[in-house]
Amino acid sequence: MGLAKRIIPCLDVSAGRVVKGVNFVGLRDAGDPVEIARRYDREGADELTFLDITASSDQRDLILPIIEAVAAEVFIPLTVGGGVREVNDVRRLLNAGADKVSINTTAVSNPQVVADAAARFGSQCIVVAIDAKQCAPGKWEVFTHGGRTATGLDAVEWAQKMEALGAGEILLTSMDRDGTKSGFNLALTRAVSDAVNIPVIASGGVGKLQDLADGVLQGHADAVLAASIFHFGEYTVHEAKLHMMQNGIEVRL
Amino acid sequence: MGVDIAVIDYGMGNLRSVSKAFEHVAPAASVVVTSDPDVILGAGRVVFPGVGAMGDCMRELDQRGLTRVVKDAAASKPFLGICLGMQMLFEHSEEGDVAGLGILPGRVLRFPAEAMHVNADNKLKVPHMGWNEVHQAVPHPLWNGIADGARFYFVHSYYVEAGNPDLVTAFTMYPFPFTSAVSSSNIFAVQFHPEKSQAAGLDLLGNFVTWDGNIVANQCDTFNTSCSL
Numbered sequence A: 001m002g003l004a005k006r007i008i009p010c011l012d013v014s015a016g017r018v019v020k021g022v023n024f025v026g027l028r029d030a031g032d033p034v035e036i037a038r039r040y041d042r043e044g045a046d047e048l049t050f051l052d053i054t055a056s057s058d059q060r061d062l063i064l065p066i067i068e069a070v071a072a073e074v075f076i077p078l079t080v081g082g083g084v085r086e087v088n089d090v091r092r093l094l095n096a097g098a099d100k101v102s103i104n105t106t107a108v109s110n111p112q113v114v115a116d117a118a119a120r121f122g123s124q125c126i127v128v129a130i131d132a133k134q135c136a137p138g139k140w141e142v143f144t145h146g147g148r149t150a151t152g153l154d155a156v157e158w159a160q161k162m163e164a165l166g167a168g169e170i171l172l173t174s175m176d177r178d179g180t181k182s183g184f185n186l187a188l189t190r191a192v193s194d195a196v197n198i199p200v201i202a203s204g205g206v207g208k209l210q211d212l213a214d215g216v217l218q219g220h221a222d223a224v225l226a227a228s229i230f231h232f233g234e235y236t237v238h239e240a241k242l243h244m245m246q247n248g249i250e251v252r253l
Numbered sequence B: 001m002g003v004d005i006a007v008i009d010y011g012m013g014n015l016r017s018v019s020k021a022f023e024h025v026a027p028a029a030s031v032v033v034t035s036d037p038d039v040i041l042g043a044g045r046v047v048f049p050g051v052g053a054m055g056d057c058m059r060e061l062d063q064r065g066l067t068r069v070v071k072d073a074a075a076s077k078p079f080l081g082i083c084l085g086m087q088m089l090f091e092h093s094e095e096g097d098v099a100g101l102g103i104l105p106g107r108v109l110r111f112p113a114e115a116m117h118v119n120a121d122n123k124l125k126v127p128h129m130g131w132n133e134v135h136q137a138v139p140h141p142l143w144n145g146i147a148d149g150a151r152f153y154f155v156h157s158y159y160v161e162a163g164n165p166d167l168v169t170a171f172t173m174y175p176f177p178f179t180s181a182v183s184s185s186n187i188f189a190v191q192f193h194p195e196k197s198q199a200a201g202l203d204l205l206g207n208f209v210t211w212d213g214n215i216v217a218n219q220c221d222t223f224n225t226s227c228s229l
Helices: A033-043 A057-071 A087-096 A105-109 A112-121 A155-165 A186-195 A209-217 A237-246 B016-025 B037-042 B054-063 B067-076 B198-210 B215-223
Strands: A006-014 A048-052 A078-081 A100-103 A126-136 A139-144 A149-154 A169-174 A200-203 A223-226 B005-008 B031-034 B045-048 B079-082 B106-110 B117-119 B128-133 B151-156 B158-162 B168-173 B177-184 B187-190
Touching (some): A033 A057, A057 A078, A087 A112, A105 A112, A105 A149, A126 A186, A139 A155, A149 A155, A155 A169, A209 A237, B005 B016, B016 B198, B037 B067, B128 B168
Parallel strands (some): B005 B045
Antiparallel strands (some): A126 A139, A139 A149
């Protein structure tokens, strides 16, 4: 027995509140990020990812007290992403209690930020998020600004470049699948995961538990990220782990 | 009167999660994150964390005049090294080809690329990141209440090869067995992050808070064996 494949619930945060519908039974306040984090921790989540989707930058600091509050009582790794523009943003999030910071648009517009942040804080805390969309059979293009801006970059080559610059992990989202509940883009996941030596988190498209197992078995993902299947109480993290285990995948129970 | 727990701060990474975890398991204890030599040497017990690159860590330690302080603390009181704080206790690291503190015999090596290709369908990634099993090689008071093989959270690209097999207190498979915890009298050091390892990690930190730094005496309590001390 060795390293377990990780299951990572993702929480979208806007102006200090969890959004995109979280609908747990028994939560006093379904939008309270601390309460939701606590719940996932109890269910056995291996890590938590917070994605700050706040539209205006002046409200973005509202995520800092949330991270502080979660880090004070949930003792698993926390990744925070969204709106990271400079090394100083990375520092503020780490100081608030994040263990890893995810960089997306800025990695494309200013790759030096990835290199500088990795050199300063260590590769272990720098995650590069890649949003990719299929552009030809077996080819995927990197998009930024929440999927609105095409970059002309090849997703596989981009992942390799980010590894070379010092990224410690890749968070790979298939824009074709995101929100469809039709499963991960397994070909994309496998192409990127096999091309790099750092861990790859598969994201985008999970609708059922078998999708998570397929992400690992067929996509070669090191970790799987999902939001809505956990938020709406369809499945608990524990159920997801049992299902992965039944598929012969090593998990932490 | 000194503080109960001093977490050594030498400017490498965020130590908040370490201090928060101690505040959680020992609400009555005084926990400080500090680079003050007097506070560190006056503390009841000392935690030596670390992230990033070993060369940077050694340089920052030196620039703050803390090299001697860490050595003195490691020689005199319950001492817990975490991640880079474990690796730095040894003599040398392949990472940047730098000397460590040399408190314990051994060296720090990178996971070799050729060993990571287990088979065509299984390439292990570096950094070794995530939850892996910690197999207890010997009994120790800090394992109290923690199942053998319990999973802890790791994130590292280098591992310790102890120069003395008696130091090996736990091992983990990736894909070969590497040393994931060492101990020597009042020193206990782990490659994983107990502060990020949920219940098992908090148990280990709780055990450290009550540990008297003496392996033998506590073993008797912990394992209920007869001892003639």
